[in-house]
Amino acid sequence: MRKILTTSLVLLTVGGFVMGCQSVGKSTSYNHESSYEANRIEEIKINNESWDIEFKRSDSPNITIACEGKRQNNKSDPVTIDQEGRKIVVTQKDQGGAMAGFTFGKKGTIYISIPDQGVDTITLNNDADDIKMKDVSALNIAFTNHSGYETIEGLSADKGEFTSKDGELKLKNSSLNELTVTSGSGGSYLNGVTSPEMNITSTAGEVTVKEIDEGKRLCVETESGDITVSYITPPTSLNLAASSNSSDISIGLNGFKESQRTENAVEGTIGDAAQTLELVSRSGIIVVK
Template sequence: MRKIITTSLVLLTVGGLAMGCQGVGKSDYHHEASFEAKLIEEFEINNESWDIEFKRSDSSNITIACDGKRQDNKSDPVTIDQEGNKIVVTQKDQGGAIAGFTFGKKGKIYISIPDQEVDTITLNNDAGDIKMKNVSALNIVFNNHSGSETIEGLSADKGEFTSKDGELKLKDSSLNELTVTSGSGDSYITGVTSPLMNIASTAGEVSVKEIEEAKRLRVETGSGDIAVSYKTPPATLKLNAASDSSDISIGLDGFKETQSTEQSVAGTIGDAAHALELVSRSGTIAVK
């Protein structure tokens, strides 16, 4: 009984400290920086919890604007540095362990980038939500923990999206090569043009919709379902689908089965110049 009472008192004390500290030392934080885009080749963002919004800029400059709350007046929650031809933006939560008791969003970072000026955009994100619209770059590398990612109108040579728990929505975009790796988060790929797509998920659902026929699309999941649909029926395709769930449905015009078992289906359309490979250990597979 004494242990229970002691634990309760500790929790009340910590809770009281957290509530008491939320309003202490807080102040509005606003900061903006601008860089000549033609001098920048790489852009790196390291983010703990703030939301981030990328958008296309009509200006010749890269602009970064921060808007949020300062938890500690002794330091800035966001730092922006130029290291040669590289910009590094770093957002760190302030207040140590007490910061974990702060509810709600702490701030947002707005990033405006001109078309085809930056070679590589790298984002290392912990818990912030990410939005990107109409951005163009050679390489996009997103490493995400639990934030949601909503990306529309992206144009890139290569795109690599890795997420542990966060959801990815990629829409109406064009990439020469797309790689998606997910843990438990779902992946929704809609209206994306890419000759090479490789999507792997441990437990999340994978939906690839309204796509054009491509050289190779491979999707592999552990327990997640897989759904693939084409904008126009493919003219030349070699399809292999396998699932331990014994739930595979193929609804493509002109599809001719070459192999069909309870847990796998293989077949072709036309001269089978392109490849569609789908593997799920326990999820369903649907193609149309």
């Protein structure tokens, strides 16, 4: 009798769990679009839990925010858009309580279209899922990312700050007066980026900076990742210092004159050494060409 009762309770529990999953799994489509006059907006702030985010340039004078995805709770919207004075705040929160994590596949995408110099500041706090940006211009860009992939191309900004814990950053064909990248375990891949001031730090991720012009200052520091730097045209005035405990440092620049070389460090100059390149890796390989 006790065995029959125990078995019944187990079946009831499993049945209830399955029914609960089925209930949570039910979703309906969610679509919303809002438009704002760009000359009335100074900042866009996005707080995102698990939807994809896509920024793009718009030929319209208006800022448009469109949402396409799934609604898990018919009593509330998965995305809210509020205007607070001259700031737009976009908030995406997962629905379904403790069972929200059982939702499979993409939950939705937020599309943000911005005219040239349409806003001063774009701020994004992203927990998961991917970020894309193409041909957007703004004075200030500040992205904080937990685990999503960031793919950014054609960005024009005065100041850009990209902070990521586990996600990967790809920044291509962009121009910034000042660029700061801080990464945990994700890789940082820059290609064709123009910036007089670049500071890149990483705990464990690889750092690759390709096809760059000679800038005032480029500093890269990693705990364990490899570092690769390549110039689109050979630098003519550079002060270079590279160090790694791996003892694997390769400098292939025309006109480079070593002033000091040890097992773990290389220093030298090109021309009158007006620009600075500093590379530090605790255990990774360093290549400059």
